[in-house]
Structure formats: structure tokens, C-alpha cells
Amino acid sequence: MWAFVNPVFLIALAALSVPLLLHLLQRRRKIQMPFSTVRFLKLAQKQSANRIRLENWLLWFVRTVLLTALVLAFAGPVWRTSAGGRFFGDAPRDVAVVLDVSYSMTYETGRGTVWDDAVTAAQAILQTLQKGDRVCVFLAADDVRPLLAQPTSDHDLARTLIGTQQPLGTSSQLRPALWAAVQALEQPGRRERELHILTDGQALPWAELADATPPAGGWPPTFVTLLGAASPQNAAPLSVEVQPPVLLTNSAAQLTVTLTQTGPMLDPTVSLFLNDRELARHAAEGPVTFAVPPLPAGHHFGRVETPQDPLVADNAFYFVLRVREQLPVLLAAAENDAFFLLRALNPTGAMLDVRRIEPDELSGNILTDYRCLFLANALPLPGQALLNVEKFVQDGGTLVMFPGDRAATDEYARWGVLPMVPQAVDDVAEPLRQPMRLLQPRDPIFAGLKLPPGAVPALTARRMLRARTEPAPAGDVLLMLGEDTPLLWSRTVGAGRVLLFAVSADRQWSDLPLSPWFLPLIHQIVLTHGGATQQPLYEWGSTPGFQRDPDRAINLVRSESNLQPIAPDQLPLPQARVARDVPELLRLIERHRQGRPLTELMLWLALALAVVECWLAHRRSRSAVARPAVKAPTTAPAPGRVAEPVTARS
Secondary structure, eight states, X not given: OEEESSGGGGGGGGGGHHHHHHHHHOOOOOOOOEESOOXXXXXXXXXXXXXXXXXXXXXXXHHHHHHHHHHHHHHOEEEOSOTTSBTTBOOOEEEEEEEEXXXXXXXXXXXXXXXXXXXXXXXXHHHTOOTTOEEEEXXXXXXXXXXXEXXXXXHHHHHHHHHTOOOOSSOOOHHHHHHHHHHHHOOSSSOEEEEEEEEOOBSGGGGGGTTOOOOTTOOOXXXXXXXXXXXXXXXXXXXXXXXXXXXXXXXXXXEEEEEEEESOXXXXXXXXXXXXXXXXXXXXXXXXXXXXXXXXXXXXXXXXXXXXXXXXXXXXXXXXEEEESOEEEEEEEOTTTTHHHHHHHOSSSSSEEEEEEOGGGGGSSGGGGOSEEEEESOOSOOHHHHHHHHHHHHTTOEEEEEOOSSSOGGGGGGOSXXXXXXXXXXXXXXXXXXXXXXXXXXXXXXXXXOOOTTOOOEEEBSEEEEEOSSSOOSSEXXXXXXTXXXXXXXXXXXXXXXXXXXXXXXXXXXXXXXXXXXXXXXXHHHHHHTTTTSOOSOEEOSSOEEEXXXXXXXXXXXXXXXXXXXXXXXXXXXXXXXXXXXXHHHHHHHHHHHOXXXXXXXXXXXXXXXXXXXXXXHHHXXXXXXXXXXXXXXXXXXXXXXXXXXXXXX
């Protein structure tokens, strides 16, 4: 709507009546001329009168609009962008401030941190408020955190609360904070609304707004202040993985570090620290792999560091290596069936603490002390033992099953955790040595599997389990024998995993126990999944570092480390006013609250109308000169009127 900076000049609009009065009061004079006939003059009179009358009215209209434009230019017209503004001033305002408090706001610029600029911008917004204006403040962290949930006119309280805040070790979720702010602004009464978003310009928090439905009442006038660097630079460790997942005292390991990077890296190196001692330093080219030597039993505190950059909060990544002397493994099998497995699991008697029991002994609570359970020709199991095994898997244990001749195929139907349900045991008519194929080469079981030099993964099978085709198997096939014969199935159940072989653990069904890759495969299964219920290497949290009792490593959520900026024209907020610093924000606020000044536009309009008025007046005067000259009477004729003719006397 309209507003005026100097509305007193509107009084001059009364001058618009002057051109009209001049045109209406102008008297029309006549010239009497004697003519012998008036037939042609009457026709000329009609045509000339219509044309001149139109020119007079057009000239009056142009002069009136010219005066109007001049008066409005002096009155200072302003087009208000809010429908709630008063005609001659500002309406009370409700202002909502959404402040990004993610750890990317600690990015260091040449004048301080982005957070310092955000606090300065928030205080500047509060300084622009007048008596009667209200403000509410929301913090955009991993969820919305209301600082002032309802609009209040206590500006000093808002300034104090904002001044005491600090960035949090979380990511930024703008959507819930914006929705809460818009809802807080939906107050009854004719009050202007403003929404201010103070952030660092990171593209990540805006992604979820791209496809979001706008609020029911639409977005209020929105100001977005992108205070971050136009071209940020940051490198940070994204994740850490250890192979094998379970570390034993006499085994080395590999630590793989994945990096995230925005912009060029200032110093392309990554350092590994273990127990506060630098162990190695490598160039940061793709995933970085460190060799970890054998460690004594216990907990070892490590961290991976990237060089100092403007965002210091994510330069270090913390983890805990838990090294065990032995890994407890339980084998439920008869003595004859366990012969090859016992030697494959613990050939030297040092790595694994293997205990063998009879299958019937699984009915007790013995499984709580183990991470990995092997069943070799152990079916059928008593009902209670079956329930205990399934609960063991659900709680995070690893179950490895080898079939045998003791159980019929119907016994497998009682299980609810198997990756497939056997239909029959098929005897191979002509056993042939066939190669094995990995269908899931990225599975952790095969990630660290090393075969003896010259070994070819192949075996000869004489008897194998065949799965039912209907219903479809619940698990995945990891290993194939030949082209179309599944050898190893896998299924994730709860927090644990079930592996089912198609051949037995002895030489009755195949030569699998005698193959050179049987021992490394069994060891890799145990080392990969034997520690499934142990604490992870690290956890995500808002306070990075090490915590005791129990020993834990806490890291910031690394998605916030991606500082890829968003362009102002890509913001998913229509008609948002975007500023890069506090002075520009204040200019946008002032322009919005005053409206768009139209004084310059009115002056240009007046200039154009003045040109048109001069042209019309000049055209009219030339038309009068071009008329045929006659002897002037005592009184001149009025424009647009031909003198009434008088018949000549004899």
C-alpha cells in the first residue's frame, strides 16, 4: 500500500483544479464575415471543432497529470511491502529471529568467527525495533530450541539471552526452526511480520526445504543473512574403520580414514595419534590407510587429525581400539564333527578361546559369555536350546551353521532366523572340482581374507543342501560353487548375523575342511563378527573427546563439516531478501520498513509529461497560425469556433 514521507505536500493537489478552471472559463469569441454561401463552411466548422476540442481536453489531461506527478514527488511516495502498515507510518511489528547454532558457525574469518557476526547481526536487528514491537528467538540446532517461544516486547531480555549463547556441537536443521518461527508470528491483530535467518551460508540445512510445502499462510517477509565465507576451506576426517574389527594381542590391523573436504586443502596431510603419541603421517589422497602394529591387551585411545584450517572443531576424530588377549568362541558339536573346526579356529592355542560343548548343553544361559557360536551337525536341538540360540543372534551374536547327517530337512523349518529353508540334501552324481565365486566381494568377511600363495578357491562337493525356491529365501548368497550352486548364505537378524554353509564341517560332504582357504575363512568370520556386541570404535555426540567409565570416544556429526555454500538465487524461500553482512542487512530492513521510494519515478514521469505538454501546446499554436487570415474584427474568435456567417447585402 501507499505511504508518504512528506504528506503535507499533498495539500498542493488542490492546484489540480487550476487547469480545469482555465479550460472551462476560457470564453469563446466569434468573428462575423459576410459570405455568399455557408454550405462548405458548416462542414469545415464541424470537422475543425471536433479536432480542436479533442486536443484541448488532451492538453488539459496532460497538464493535470503533470501537476499530480510533481506534487507526489515532493510528498515522497513510498510503496509499502506489507499490507499491515499504516498509511502515514509504521505498524507495530512481530519479528522472529532464527539463529544457526551448529558448529560450522565457529568458522574463523579475518574479523573473528561467523558466530560473532551472527550475534552482532541479531543485536543490530533488535536495535531497529521500536516501542511496541515484539520479538521471538529460535535456535536451529539438530532440532528447534526455542529461546523466546512467544513474541515479547522485552528487547533487553532478548539481547541478554542472545549474548549468552554459544554454538553447539550439532548439525543445523532449519526446517523445524522456521516452522516454529512462522507459527509464533501468527498472532491476531494488524501487526507487520518479519522473519530473520542468520546462518553461515552452508547449503546442507537448506536441502530439506527444497521440497517442503510452504506454511499455510505463506512466508512472511523474510531476510536471510549469509555470514560465512564466500569460498570456505575445510578438511576433516569423516569416518574411521579398522580391519579386522576384533583386535587381538598378536595381530596387526589396518586403520582406514575417509576424509571430507570443501575447497583446497591448506596442508594435504593426515596424522595418526595413538595414546597421545604420533604414530604416522600420510598424504591425504582419497581414503588414507595406516598400519597399526600389534598392541597389548586393553583400551588404546587414538585420534586422527587434519592440519589446522578455519573450522577447528572437526579437525580431530577420536576412537578407541579395544584389544583382547583371546576371543571366546563356542562350538556346539559332537567330538567327531568338531575335529576340523577346532583346528581351524585355534591352530596355535593363542588367538581364540574355543570351547566345545554337546548340542544338548545349549539349553542353559551359557551363550551370554560368547560372541560367536558354531553349530556343526548339531540339529535337532531341544526347544529351549533353539530359543536361546535365536535370542543370542537377536542380541548381536554371530551364528555359523554347518549341516550334517543327524537332522532331516524338516528340522530346519522350526528355525526363524535362517537365511534359507533347506528343501532336501542332494547327492552329487559326478563330483567335480569347481571354482568358487564371490557374489558379495565387499562383504566384511572377504575384506581381509588372504589366501595362501598359489591357492585357487575351489572344492569338490559330494553332498549339498538345496534351498526351497518358494517362498523366496530371506537371506543373500555370498558364495557360489560353479555357476549356479549356492555354497554360503547370509542373513542379518536383529543386531546379529547368521551364516549357513551348504556342506558339512567334515570330509563326508566335501573337501572343504582340507582346502587351504578354510582356516582363513573361518578366522575372518570370527574376527569380523566375533565382536559384534562390543562397544563401537566411536560414537556421535555434541562433546567431542574421550569419556571414561566406560571408555568411549565421542565425535561431532560429520555431515556439518561439508561447507559447500549455497548461492542466493538457490535459496528455497521465494522473494527472500539476502544480505552478506550486517550493514547490508540494515539497509534491506530500512528499505523494507520504509517501503520502496517512488520520488525518482515521479520526477521522470513529470519530465516525460512536460515534454508531451510542450509538444501538444506547440502543435495547437501552429494549427492556429496555419488558418486562412481574415480581417480581424474588434473581438477575436474563440478557439474552435468559426464566426457565424452573415448574408451579403445589396
